[in-house]
Amino acid sequence: MIKFSSLISKLTDSQRILIVGHIMPDGDDISSVVSLTLGLQQLGKSVLGAIDDKIPPEYLVFPGVKDLIDYEKFLDLKFSPDVVVVLDCSSPDRVGRFVKILPEHTIVVIDHHATNGFFGDINWVDSTYAATAQMVFHLNKVLGIEYNEELATINFVGLATDSGFFRYSNTTSNLLKDAAELVEMGAKPHFVASTILENKTLNQFLLLSKMIDKIKVEKGLAYSVLTFEDYLSCGCTDQDSSGFVSEIRSLKNVEVAVLVMEYPKNRVHVSLRSKNYVDVSKIAATLGGGGHARAAGCSFENADPWQVLKEVLTLVREAMGG
Amino acid sequence: MIKFSSLISKLTDSQRILIVGHIMPDGDDISSVVSLTLGLQQLGKSVLGAIDDKIPPEYLVFPGVKDLIDYEKFLDLKFSPDVVVVLDCSSPDRVGRFVKILPEHTIVVIDHHATNGFFGDINWVDSTYAATAQMVFHLNKVLGIEYNEELATINFVGLATDSGFFRYSNTTSNLLKDAAELVEMGAKPHFVASTILENKTLNQFLLLSKMIDKIKVEKGLAYSVLTFEDYLSCGCTDQDSSGFVSEIRSLKNVEVAVLVMEYPKNRVHVSLRSKNYVDVSKIAATLGGGGHARAAGCSFENADPWQVLKEVLTLVREAMGG
Known part of the structure; x- marks a missing residue:
């Protein structure tokens, strides 16, 4: 002391x-x-x-x-x-x-x-x-x-x-x-x-709805993408999707949740969350990012969100032993 | 004692x-x-x-x-x-x-x-x-x-x-x-x-997305409707929309949130929530329901969800002094 x-x-x-x-x-x-x-x-x-x-x-x-x-x-x-x-x-x-x-x-x-x-x-x-x-x-x-x-x-x-x-x-x-x-x-x-x-905007809700409609689930893993066009069409910025990745993690039987967000055009941020055993900070570190074992992220300039998603999913599947 | x-x-x-x-x-x-x-x-x-x-x-x-x-x-x-x-x-x-x-x-x-x-x-x-x-x-x-x-x-x-x-x-x-x-x-x-x-199903999320897409907001009031067809198309039952009305209440500047849910066909349940000053239990009581000041509800048999919504909104607008 x-x-x-x-x-x-x-x-x-x-x-x-x-x-x-x-x-x-x-x-x-x-x-x-x-x-x-x-x-x-x-x-x-x-x-x-x-x-x-x-x-x-x-x-x-x-x-x-x-x-x-x-x-x-x-x-x-x-x-x-x-x-x-x-x-x-x-x-x-x-x-x-x-x-x-x-x-x-x-x-x-x-x-x-x-x-x-x-x-x-x-x-x-x-x-x-x-x-x-x-x-x-x-x-x-x-x-x-x-x-x-x-x-x-x-x-x-x-x-x-x-x-x-x-x-x-x-x-x-x-x-x-x-x-x-x-x-x-x-x-x-x-x-x-x-x-x-209790301070959400209707635009945020519309963006959430877009994210939900694009969620894909495969054993233990769930992911979605928000493109720059999605943000624009909802009148939102990247600040409005803060916390959205936790919604994906709240899915039953999902260990790892991934959200790829493009804002502005060709600037891509990836949020990674896990529930119990996958250390997502290691995955983020491989991609030049960082964070904690259960919550991590990484960013890319001049990137395509779908290409980034593909790379991230490969690493996540590896980490999950698949 | x-x-x-x-x-x-x-x-x-x-x-x-x-x-x-x-x-x-x-x-x-x-x-x-x-x-x-x-x-x-x-x-x-x-x-x-x-x-x-x-x-x-x-x-x-x-x-x-x-x-x-x-x-x-x-x-x-x-x-x-x-x-x-x-x-x-x-x-x-x-x-x-x-x-x-x-x-x-x-x-x-x-x-x-x-x-x-x-x-x-x-x-x-x-x-x-x-x-x-x-x-x-x-x-x-x-x-x-x-x-x-x-x-x-x-x-x-x-x-x-x-x-x-x-x-x-x-x-x-x-x-x-x-x-x-x-x-x-x-x-x-x-x-x-x-x-x-963190035990949600993807079907629940799809139902939530449907609810969000139908949210309407007017000064201090926000509402949405889930029809029996919505539940069917998402593979959901009325149990899956439990808590959805709180999502509507989480909108900024909203005092009263209303969710009208039809499940099964022509059985309509209304959930009412308020944030600070509107006593929604009084509105529910007028319609034969009950509850607390900030959370109440009522149910109707052989009813049309849109007709029920209309009646509820009239009462809510009255209660809000509009």
Whole structure:
């Protein structure tokens, strides 16, 4: 616990603090940055929370999210931090343009990714946590931060989203206990779930329908393709098909799910999911991608989606022993 | 707590116990019956768990579920119980053919439905519980039952399913604490979620695609129709569209979701869901149905689905002040 106590000293001794999350922000990232920002502000410090990317609109209704700044806004403010806290990033390139200022500052890294490269001066990295927001919750408690309904709700967001609303294998007893404590403090699970999950567009549904109509199933394997024309005809972008591959995995008796997505024209991304035993990260790595054993992906430029599908299926069938 | 102590005495004093759940069993029902059966068997009693209906196949892999008996099997066994415990049923007609034997026995009712009619000799009814399985968990603990991985997992099933995997408004701090305790005892949230939720058939997906293609949206309201021909062409029955109305509700800015389902020919069921303020149970009641404020339904014999849709939409638009 030496690292943790040096982290506490560093935060306590600093007066001007910049807290940075990652680009392509998800619920855990947003929740972590905002919860620590609100926490440290409570200690009377000058604190800015920053994410150098567009915040998905469904998160903007949660407390504190609208106050997040990007890199330009940060430069405008001429804010000179005593310390930069980087949250939920396994490597420095994840912070977007903030990467430019990292070398000039003392960096604290707080992250739950097993792949974290310890690029901070102080690193609190612990992959037994289901979410970085869960680490922030513990940190805030050690710092004596008082939780009200607003802080509890935004902090709950990270615990819920990074565990797939308590359905993934990282749903431990400790995660559920922390979630219970946040609910006791005022977090509203139904409000969080409804705000994040019940925000689909009709166009997204039409795209899903296109994906479903093209699903093919063969023993233990299911796959589909979305071409650039599909996206165009539904008025969608690649952001709209986020999570679609999980729908394919939800098919009975399917071990591996593959979704090939072309957006824009000739840029092809492949999402791979497995249920129990196939390590899809190995398949993705063979194709220059990466990820986890149960969720991985890879991308291709100047490619044809059907050709990519063919190559991926060959590798998946091999991995499945067929 | 007088009722609770008389419940404990009754169970402790009885040697031959029949535990009955409801027809059209859901996760909470199955979880409750099996968990109490396994619990009381541990006390050396002769206990049978019964549900007089088909068990949805995805539940059969959970511990103890295959041992559930129906009414015919019960008659075959010539089992004469000292007490009948009825779980998760708001009225006696919910037990299927077991209703015939209720008058001859001492009945204990354990239920979390606010609409429960207290039809037992001893009634433990408490709608502050999110699930009847949560009541069974507390009861088993009072009875000193020891939890292993199997019992923890099947008991967890009810807590998870009746709260929509911790997303509905009944997700309290106590529910999450109990879930955490069951996980500590060996329950596997990911296994439970994956087993129950990742068991869709391709035919179900094709039916979903048909529903999506027919969704219509108008300010705050979204609806769709599945005709008998749709079910036939996808090789589906009405069981396959269970939960589809929630997909419609997941649309952004939609307050009320309506799904009209015709199965079989000219038998029409309407599912109504709302997000925040429209009481759909009132609409359902006007049409001879019932339910809760946010989830209700009604059924029609010898009806045309499009005509039914028209009538329902008129009522919904009225309720929405339009």
